[in-house]
Amino acid sequence: MAETVRVVVDAMGGDNAPAEPVKAAVEAVTERDDIVVILTGKQEVIESELSKFQNYPKERIQVVNATEVIETAEPPVVAIRKKKDSSIVVGLNLVKKQEADAFVSSGSSGAILVGGQVIVGRSKGVQRPPLAPLIPTEKGVSLLIDCGANVDARPDHLVQFAKMGSIYMEDVVGIKNPRVAIVNNGAEEEKGNALVKETFPLLKECPGINFIGSIEARDIPAGYADVIVCEAFVGNVILKLYEGLGSTFMKMIKSGLMKDTRSKVGALLVKPAIKETMKAFDASEYGGAPLLGLKGLVVKTHGSAKAVEIRHAIFQCVQFRQQKINEKIAAHMVEETQKAETPKEEA
Amino acid sequence: MAETVRVVVDAMGGDNAPAEPVKAAVEAVTERDDIVVILTGKQEVIESELSKFQNYPKERIQVVNATEVIETAEPPVVAIRKKKDSSIVVGLNLVKKQEADAFVSSGSSGAILVGGQVIVGRSKGVQRPPLAPLIPTEKGVSLLIDCGANVDARPDHLVQFAKMGSIYMEDVVGIKNPRVAIVNNGAEEEKGNALVKETFPLLKECPGINFIGSIEARDIPAGYADVIVCEAFVGNVILKLYEGLGSTFMKMIKSGLMKDTRSKVGALLVKPAIKETMKAFDASEYGGAPLLGLKGLVVKTHGSAKAVEIRHAIFQCVQFRQQKINEKIAAHMVEETQKAETPKEEA
Incomplete structure (x- = not known):
C-alpha cells in the first residue's frame, strides 16, 4: 500500500469556510484510504460541521484548534507575524515540524505566500518559490x-x-x-x-x-x-x-x-x-495552485473554492508527496547551486 | 457638408489583399460621400480588382502605383528603408506630404509601426506613439x-x-x-x-x-x-x-x-x-488599431481583416480627422512639454 499522506486543510479559509473545506476533508478520506486530513481552525466550529456527516473514516480526520482567522484584506506580513494562532500559521507550522506533509487553503493569497516562505521555508538553492x-x-x-x-x-x-x-x-x-x-x-x-x-x-x-x-x-x-x-x-x-x-x-x-x-x-x-x-x-476542476520550491507542500485554492476543488487539491498533494516532488526539486536546485559555485572556487 | 477626408488604403497588405482592401474602398465611398480613398499598390492588380465593381463613385477612388510589397516576415526597419516603392512607404509618404489624411493597412505590423514613426513622424511632445x-x-x-x-x-x-x-x-x-x-x-x-x-x-x-x-x-x-x-x-x-x-x-x-x-x-x-x-x-467589428500621437493618422487592421473591418477602419479615420484628434493630442502634449520645461528655465 502507498504511504499515507497527511494533508492540513485550513477550515477557516475562503468564502465558503468552514462548510466546504470540512466537506472536502470528509469526501477525501472517504474516497481514498491513503489520506489523513488535519483540519485547522476553531475546534467547536469544525466539530459542529463534522457532526453533519456520518459513515466516514473518523480516525483519518484530526482537528487542531486555532483560535484566530487571517482575513483577506489584512497585510500579509503583519498578519503572519501577529496571528500566531490563526488557522494558516498553525497549519503551516504543522508542515514545518513535519507533522504534516502538505497545507491546503482557500484563504488570503498573500498570507499563504508569505507564510509558506517564512514558516515552511524555501528548499536549498530555490531563489523564489513560484505559485503555479x-x-x-x-x-x-x-x-x-x-x-x-x-x-x-x-x-x-x-x-x-x-x-x-x-x-x-x-x-x-x-x-x-x-x-x-x-x-x-x-x-x-x-x-x-x-x-x-x-x-x-x-x-x-x-x-x-x-x-x-x-x-x-x-x-x-x-x-x-x-x-x-x-x-x-x-x-x-x-x-x-x-x-x-x-x-x-x-x-x-x-x-x-x-x-x-x-x-x-x-x-x-x-x-x-x-x-x-x-x-x-x-479551472476549479484542476485543484489548486502549488507554491513550488518549499520544504513542504503548500497549495492555494481559489477564494471561492467549493468542496470539489479542495478535494482535488488534497489529491494533488498526495500525488506530489508520493512522487517525492520536493525532494526532486531540491536535488535539482542543489545540483545547480553546486555547479554555479564550482567555477568560483576554482578561480 | 463635412470636410472630405482622404484615406490611403494599402491594397497589398494582409492575408486577403488585394480583394478585401479594394472591396472595402468601394464600399466606403459608396456608403459615405465625405470620403476619398487612395489605393496604393500594383496598379494593374488594383485596377483589375476594381473592374469587378460597377455603380460606385469612381471619382472618389484613386490609385497610386507602388511596385513593391513588404512581407510580414521582413525586418521592419530594413524593409522601410529599402523598399521605397512599397505600398506601405508610398502610402505613408502621401500622409507625410499631406496629400492624404490617413493610412490604413493590414500589412506587416512592424513595418507600419516603424514607418509611421519614421515617415509620418511623431507629434511635438509625444515621446512614444502607442498602438491602441x-x-x-x-x-x-x-x-x-x-x-x-x-x-x-x-x-x-x-x-x-x-x-x-x-x-x-x-x-x-x-x-x-x-x-x-x-x-x-x-x-x-x-x-x-x-x-x-x-x-x-x-x-x-x-x-x-x-x-x-x-x-x-x-x-x-x-x-x-x-x-x-x-x-x-x-x-x-x-x-x-x-x-x-x-x-x-x-x-x-x-x-x-x-x-x-x-x-x-x-x-x-x-x-x-x-x-x-x-x-x-x-474585435474585427471595431475597425483597426490607431497608432496615436503621429502627425497624421495611421491605422493597423488585423492581418486577416476582411472588407468589413477595413471599411470600419476607414470610417474611424474620417471621425478621427473631422474631430481633429491629432490637433487635440498635439495641443495637449505641447502644453505639457512647455509646463515641464518652465521650471528648468526659472532655475
Whole structure:
C-alpha cells in the first residue's frame, strides 16, 4: 500500500469556510484510504460541521484548534507575524515540524505566500518559490508559472521556474518530457522585453528541460506548451483574464440564448452539452495552485473554492508527496547551486 | 457638408489583399460621400480588382502605383528603408506630404509601426506613439493602450498614453469623461510591479483625465474602464489572449453541440443567436488599431481583416480627422512639454 499522506486543510479559509473545506476533508478520506486530513481552525466550529456527516473514516480526520482567522484584506506580513494562532500559521507550522506533509487553503493569497516562505521555508538553492496554477486548454492543462505575489523576477528566477514546472508536469500531472515555452509578444527570437530577451538564451541552453521557444498569449488556450513560463505580473494578467473572459462569454451566450423563442427552445436542448463543455474549461476542476520550491507542500485554492476543488487539491498533494516532488526539486536546485559555485572556487 | 477626408488604403497588405482592401474602398465611398480613398499598390492588380465593381463613385477612388510589397516576415526597419516603392512607404509618404489624411493597412505590423514613426513622424511632445486597439467588453468597447512593438515603457510614457487614450475615447468613440485605469495584479494601491507603482501616483495627480485606479485583468472584459493603460508587452498578452480564448471557446462550444442528437437538434435552433452574440465580441467589428500621437493618422487592421473591418477602419479615420484628434493630442502634449520645461528655465 502507498504511504499515507497527511494533508492540513485550513477550515477557516475562503468564502465558503468552514462548510466546504470540512466537506472536502470528509469526501477525501472517504474516497481514498491513503489520506489523513488535519483540519485547522476553531475546534467547536469544525466539530459542529463534522457532526453533519456520518459513515466516514473518523480516525483519518484530526482537528487542531486555532483560535484566530487571517482575513483577506489584512497585510500579509503583519498578519503572519501577529496571528500566531490563526488557522494558516498553525497549519503551516504543522508542515514545518513535519507533522504534516502538505497545507491546503482557500484563504488570503498573500498570507499563504508569505507564510509558506517564512514558516515552511524555501528548499536549498530555490531563489523564489513560484505559485503555479494549472490552466485548462483545448488539449488538457498547462502549468502557468509564476502567478505569485513577487513581481519583477530576474532571468535566473525564470529558469528555475522552468525546471520546477517541468518536474511538476512530468511527475504530478504525468506528461512525459513536457514542452516549456516563455510568454512573449511574438514568436520570433528577437522579440520580447528586456527580461524575456535575457532569459531566452538561458532557457535554450538549460539542460534537462524541453524548451520549445516563445509562446504568444494567443496560443496558450490552444495548449501549445505544457509549462508556460512568465514573470508573476504577466502570469497574473493571464490567469485573471482567463477567469474574466470565461465568465463574460458564458454570460453573453446565456443572454444570447434568451433572445427569441426559437433560441429559448434550442437552449433547453443544448444546455447540458454547453454546461459540460464549459466545465471542462473551469479551472476549479484542476485543484489548486502549488507554491513550488518549499520544504513542504503548500497549495492555494481559489477564494471561492467549493468542496470539489479542495478535494482535488488534497489529491494533488498526495500525488506530489508520493512522487517525492520536493525532494526532486531540491536535488535539482542543489545540483545547480553546486555547479554555479564550482567555477568560483576554482578561480 | 463635412470636410472630405482622404484615406490611403494599402491594397497589398494582409492575408486577403488585394480583394478585401479594394472591396472595402468601394464600399466606403459608396456608403459615405465625405470620403476619398487612395489605393496604393500594383496598379494593374488594383485596377483589375476594381473592374469587378460597377455603380460606385469612381471619382472618389484613386490609385497610386507602388511596385513593391513588404512581407510580414521582413525586418521592419530594413524593409522601410529599402523598399521605397512599397505600398506601405508610398502610402505613408502621401500622409507625410499631406496629400492624404490617413493610412490604413493590414500589412506587416512592424513595418507600419516603424514607418509611421519614421515617415509620418511623431507629434511635438509625444515621446512614444502607442498602438491602441478597441477591445470588446460586456458594455461596449474599451481602448487598450499600448499594444505596440516598443516594450519596456517608462512611467511618463504611460501617462501620455492615458491622455491620448482619453482624447480618443471622448472624441472618436463618443464616451464622455472616459474612465482611465492601469492594468495591475491587484486592486489595492500598494500592488504592482516597479513600473505600475511609479506610474500610479503620476496618473492620480494628472489633470484632465478621469483616473479610477487599478484594474485587474479579470475586470477588463466586464468593461470596468474605458481606457486601459498598460505597457506594450502586457497589452500584447491581453489582446492576444482575447483572440485565443475567443477562438477556443467557440471551438469547444461547437464540438460540445455536436456531442449527441439532442444537442445537434438544439444547435440548429440556437446557432443564429450564438453567432450574433459572438459577433458582438469580435474585435474585427471595431475597425483597426490607431497608432496615436503621429502627425497624421495611421491605422493597423488585423492581418486577416476582411472588407468589413477595413471599411470600419476607414470610417474611424474620417471621425478621427473631422474631430481633429491629432490637433487635440498635439495641443495637449505641447502644453505639457512647455509646463515641464518652465521650471528648468526659472532655475
